[in-house]
């Protein structure tokens with residue numbers, strides 16, 4: 601059993617749900633998991649005391665949450681020492697064509713470059729369009745963006761593009777990096 605920290609940033613909740621699902625998979629595999637919101641981590645939190653760390657962030661207006669960037673920058677020594685993984689949630693990641701996903705692959709690489717972090721694994725995760733939860737302005741804007749990319753525009757419903765099997769495989773794969781004994 602290993603102690604694993606899952607830290608995430610999320611504006612509309614999809615990355616939080618992904619982080620929780622990863623936590624569930626790790627727990628089912630017998631690990632001791634703590635899931636924290638990187639915007640307000642517990643004051644006593646020390647990632648260096650864990651045996652593995654997974655960080656997730658979502659993309660809004662072309663960048664990941666700056667508070668996740670600060671979190672990673674602050675703890676990059678521990679993250680580079682421990683088994684670690686990063687996942688990035690966005691709409692662009694929902695494209696099947698790798699060429700169309702390139703903008704978010706570049707943002708992911710840029711995030712790692714700026715924070716000085718070299719995780720063992722990374723994953724681009726397709727997020728969600730939560731039209732029913734957005735305010736008027738955000739709903740209008742997202743409908744326009746989705747429409748211009750040939751995406752879903754029925755604002756009377758929400759859309760989820762996340763591939764949960766892929767999330768679970770990512771988490772299972774991560775367990776192979778963890779020490780058998782703490």
Ligand SMILES: Cc1cc2nc3c(=O)[nH]c(=O)nc-3n(C[C@H](O)[C@H](O)[C@H](O)COP(=O)(O)O)c2cc1C
Nearest residue numbers: 610611612613614615658661662690691692727728
């Ligand atoms: C205001 C807004 C801006 C967004 N900007 C981008 C973007 O620049 N690129 C992208 O691929 N997805 C973008 N998205 C899609 C989000 O990344 C997607 O909805 C994701 O599921 C959000 O995750 P969260 O709920 O954890 O914040 C945007 C979404 C919203 C609401």
